[in-house]
Amino acid sequence: MKKSLVGAGGLITGLLIIITSNLMAMPISINYQGRLREYNQPVSGTRTMNFKIYSSSSSAIPVWASGDVQITVTSGTFSYQLNPTGVDWRSDELWLETTVSGKILSPREKLLAVPYARHSFESENLNATGLMVNANMNRIVNVSTPTAFDDCATKGYVESWLPVGTILMWGGSQSSIPTGWLLCDGSAISRTTYSRLFAAIGTTHGAGDGSTTFNLPNLRDRFIVGAGNSYVVAATGGEATHTLTVSEIPSHSHTASCSTNGAHTHIYSKGQFVNNGQGGSGYGVWAATPYVDTATSSSGDHNHTITIGSTGGNAAHENRPPYYALCYIIKY
Template sequence: MTQKFSNNARTVLAAGISASETSLSVQSGDGDLFPVADTDTGPLFSVDDWFKLFITDVSGQIEIVGVRTRAGGSDVMSNVVRALDGTTARIWGVGAVAYQAFSANDLVSAISNAEAALLAAQEAETVATNALALVSGGSIPPGVIAYWPAATPPVGWFIRNGQAVSRADNPLLFAIIGTDHGIGDGTTTFNLPNDVTNNRFIRASGGALAVGAIQAPVNLTHTHAASSGSTGAHTHTQGQVGTVASGSYNLASGGVGITIVSSVGSSSANTSSAGSHAHTVSVTSSGDATEARPYARAYLPIIKGG
């Protein structure tokens, strides 16, 4: 909602009003001395535009009302809210003076709004200052790594793509990383880390993983289940080794005799090797990528120079 004001907005009532009426008319032709207000029948002053009207007469009494509707060119003001800012709704006769002015509440509101605007401006200035410090380097020490949401790094920063940079122009950065990522030309330059090649992720160092260590891509050791079909059913032939004929026999030791009344066959414990075969087992792969990765979003890897 917007409370509106007009300069030199002063007239008189064209007709008297009771203490409960919500519309009034001003002197013919004076309506446009006052702001235009939008029609609204919702909550108090939920309109886009409205204005306050002060009404007084020779008695010195004052009532402040809120006008929510006045069309351009009209001398009629409607949807009027009576008795604002602690005043009392009264009966007003023809010729009562109607004008615009600031009430104490308006001044308090204006001061409050100004203070809020000042606070917002100060916060915006702080944000801008911090952003400028980030872009220009500010208190950020050389060697800090970050990610940037644009293809070009901010001033004072380099892309971490293994490029060679000047040792003289970046003495603090050179003191931190030295030639850990490459000697450059060996005298005047040194290389930055290269996280662009292979689009490397960043992870914490510790344990066997030293600062600056590079790891090749691997997958966690795991197993796959596999099975083969039941094809290749076959049989083996069991052969007979020999027979013993029927008759009477004496055992060599003790002279005990035995009689075999019919031929007895004996079975071997070996089978033939017929039916030897093999099964081929294949495990299918899944996935459609050339790497294993989590959900990701790409940003420009940068490092602070200096």
């Protein structure tokens, strides 16, 4: 804002600019520029000035004071950076009072806060576990657990719950993996660039080139099984499809039979000789009935060799339960 301040024997025009802030518009400095005239003449030289911020236009106790500072004025213009501390910038009642060479300039100048957001790289890289930023954004409290709804956890605190090396399933595409995560595709990556991940998993999933890289776990097209008594970490196995071998087929047999009803007989006639001698005459004759019917033996039972035809194509069969595919990602 810009405003003229009239004092005994002087005129000062001040321009207040909030120049920087971190996280939710927290001003940390104000560049104060002004023009100073004495008896309507531009001032040149050094002047002792004092700046105070009050919570109202008439309160007696300031919330902040710069103390006496020596400021160089050139052709009636000067600039000085104020660094107020302990000021609640959310207040609508903040007033600046300026003193030049022991003379208080009046009236006080009302300060108007202008929201200004700026990314804070230092707070993003804060790694201390358990540090909490309070709701007023003016203190960090070393507590282990957030207790209020407006507590703000640091990066280190959050990572204590989701440590580097954690593997999750990602619902998006392989090309849209979120920042801070990598696709578990078995890639060899830098041990330096991803030093925190290397410290967490080492060469468990592959040593890369043996010196500068290491491998991510390759979980593409894989189901996960818990490591324990039967499986060690990074063990692999199983098949998507499988063809049974003879030793894998349960022992079994096949039976077959056919009828043995082959027994039958045939009737045929054969001649018979009858000794029909009479009274010692010394000769014989055929009987009046020279033939008799006779049956053949019924021993016609027999066996047949039976061959049972084979079926099946020896193709591999599906070996997986019903599935739904997602991307496995690892935090670095």
